[in-house]
Amino acid sequence: MKRIASLFILLSLTGWTSTSAQTYRFDHGPYLQELTNTGVTFVFTTSEKGISWIELKDNNGKITSHYDVKNGLRNAYTTFNTIRVEELLPNTRYQYRMISKQIADFQPYKVTFGDSITSQWYEFSTWDPKTERCSFIALSDMHQDHDKLAQLLNLADVQSADIVFYVGDMMNYYDNETVPFQSFIDTSVSLFATERPFVLVRGNHETRGNKAREYNRYVPKSDGKYYGAYRIGDVMFVIMDCGEDKPDDFWVYAGLTDFDGYRKEQAEWFSKIIQSKEYKTARWHIVMNHFPPISHLEEGHPERHGVQHMLDLFLPLYRQAKIDLMISGHNHKYEFMSPEEFEEIGFPVIINSTESVARVDIDGKKMKVKVEDRSGNTLKTFTVEK
Numbered sequence: 001m002k003r004i005a006s007l008f009i010l011l012s013l014t015g016w017t018s019t020s021a022q023t024y025r026f027d028h029g030p031y032l033q034e035l036t037n038t039g040v041t042f043v044f045t046t047s048e049k050g051i052s053w054i055e056l057k058d059n060n061g062k063i064t065s066h067y068d069v070k071n072g073l074r075n076a077y078t079t080f081n082t083i084r085v086e087e088l089l090p091n092t093r094y095q096y097r098m099i100s101k102q103i104a105d106f107q108p109y110k111v112t113f114g115d116s117i118t119s120q121w122y123e124f125s126t127w128d129p130k131t132e133r134c135s136f137i138a139l140s141d142m143h144q145d146h147d148k149l150a151q152l153l154n155l156a157d158v159q160s161a162d163i164v165f166y167v168g169d170m171m172n173y174y175d176n177e178t179v180p181f182q183s184f185i186d187t188s189v190s191l192f193a194t195e196r197p198f199v200l201v202r203g204n205h206e207t208r209g210n211k212a213r214e215y216n217r218y219v220p221k222s223d224g225k226y227y228g229a230y231r232i233g234d235v236m237f238v239i240m241d242c243g244e245d246k247p248d249d250f251w252v253y254a255g256l257t258d259f260d261g262y263r264k265e266q267a268e269w270f271s272k273i274i275q276s277k278e279y280k281t282a283r284w285h286i287v288m289n290h291f292p293p294i295s296h297l298e299e300g301h302p303e304r305h306g307v308q309h310m311l312d313l314f315l316p317l318y319r320q321a322k323i324d325l326m327i328s329g330h331n332h333k334y335e336f337m338s339p340e341e342f343e344e345i346g347f348p349v350i351i352n353s354t355e356s357v358a359r360v361d362i363d364g365k366k367m368k369v370k371v372e373d374r375s376g377n378t379l380k381t382f383t384v385e386k
Helices: 002-014 019-023 146-155 179-193 212-217 259-273 302-321
Strands: 026-033 040-057 063-066 076-085 093-107 110-118 122-125 133-139 163-166 198-200 228-232 235-239 284-288 325-328 335-337 349-351 356-363 366-373 378-385
Touching: 026 093, 026 179, 040 110, 076 093, 133 146, 146 179, 146 356, 163 179, 179 198, 259 302
Parallel strands: 133 163, 163 198, 235 284, 284 325, 325 349
Antiparallel strands: 026 040, 040 063, 040 076, 040 093, 093 110, 093 122, 133 356, 228 235, 335 349, 356 366, 366 378
């Protein structure tokens, strides 16, 4: 009997008797979204349903707890967690960790909790509104090749970049909840996204699949829009959402799209943004758009439609916007469009291939740009001064 009791104690100490402790875990994340001077969003998942929160520690060691609360209810009995924290200090370093408590049974008048789990501490910094320096990486069209993504991010020294832009088609289509994680999110978390954010610039392939309408849960936006403008110090980033490349009445879309109307909506928005004080007072203006500004396809080709529609709507606005650089993708072939060669555009455009990555370093009045391919060959370098 003593031997059996001793064995039970040993199993208890090693954790073998607690199956739930082994199964309840943080599955994906954490990763940062919509980082600003005074706020940030944390995204992570758990293996089973529960209630989760973020503990935030400031420089004085003070710890505060933050939940996702809507209409008086803390988000609970879920595996997917999106927690927004506001009223932070600009240019300040914070530590954070995830805490979650499993909900084993959720009845109207009785909630039964299971195990509790706590992550390690992570760190991040809010943006400095006065900074004149910003380093970022942009790539696109990985089409779920996470190994290639990791290689290109490391090639561009992602550890020293402030932010990463995924300029569309990081997936083939979205029909399963694990696809975004497996395609690029898990890789981002392992390399940088626990401390620095990525921005997803939606491409035409992100609009495809029976779950495409739920995609915003992975890249949450306070205003619910995929397009937008974000300022980091002296740099204004403009994010376009190009939609599909073929006409809305093309048979494969089954009458379920209205991207022509959506692009018109963005053009109206962009016309107002470029007149705003925040835009005009920024020294640098960078535009991210999955579609290049010009299509090389022949007139009448169905895949020309989206690119041409963007050009028709936005070209007059581009000429007013004083754009310093546009980064695109879509063509699966690297190209550099110089303002001298493409006078109708009037600003440099990098079109990344499926094998290239752009690194941009801004310091005061100087912007250095470098594009490399997967083999480490330099495709383009140039400097802009103002």
